[in-house]
Amino acid sequence: MQSEARQSDERTRMPGGESTDFAARTIELARRNVEEGGRPFACVIVIDGEVVAESPNLVAQTHDPTAHAEILAIRDACTRLGTEHLVGATIYILALPCPMCLGSLYYCSPDRVVFLSTREAYSEYYVDDRKYFEFAGLYDEFSKRWDERRLPLQAEQRPEALEVYRRWHELNGGARPRA
Numbered sequence: 001m002q003s004e005a006r007q008s009d010e011r012t013r014m015p016g017g018e019s020t021d022f023a024a025r026t027i028e029l030a031r032r033n034v035e036e037g038g039r040p041f042a043c044v045i046v047i048d049g050e051v052v053a054e055s056p057n058l059v060a061q062t063h064d065p066t067a068h069a070e071i072l073a074i075r076d077a078c079t080r081l082g083t084e085h086l087v088g089a090t091i092y093i094l095a096l097p098c099p100m101c102l103g104s105l106y107y108c109s110p111d112r113v114v115f116l117s118t119r120e121a122y123s124e125y126y127v128d129d130r131k132y133f134e135f136a137g138l139y140d141e142f143s144k145r146w147d148e149r150r151l152p153l154q155a156e157q158r159p160e161a162l163e164v165y166r167r168w169h170e171l172n173g174g175a176r177p178r179a
């Protein structure tokens, strides 16, 4: 209920007549993408009642498997704003995010993420299985130990690799890019 109150608060802070129903905007962006041959996902990033970046999923158009709506919109917002921390942002997405996008959402530190449908609800209409996962089990795959995952991960530890980190620490004094 608190989130609903905050949402309507955002709606009242609208600049000159433009719709600030950001959920509807996200759905419309995805709907248009589907009509244009794209996949049914979109992301809208809002800070202080203003859209700072938005994108549909462009995997079908670009053949880039990382061109998910969240990845593209977060990249655009952060590049545009000159920060890797989207503090104060509300991020609207069409569905509960895939693990790749969930990771990107953790990395950019938004205030909140609003998803507009569930994977369970849309799985009747849309599925995206790959060589190493079925859509429904991808989160479970991530919770396994690295050597139990279906993706062949191979450890080959070299001291020279660690040396790169040591050098970074020497140059940067252990500074961490925290929000």
Ligand SMILES: [Zn+2]
Pocket: 068, 069, 070, 097, 098, 099, 100, 101, 102
């Ligand atoms: Zn994704």
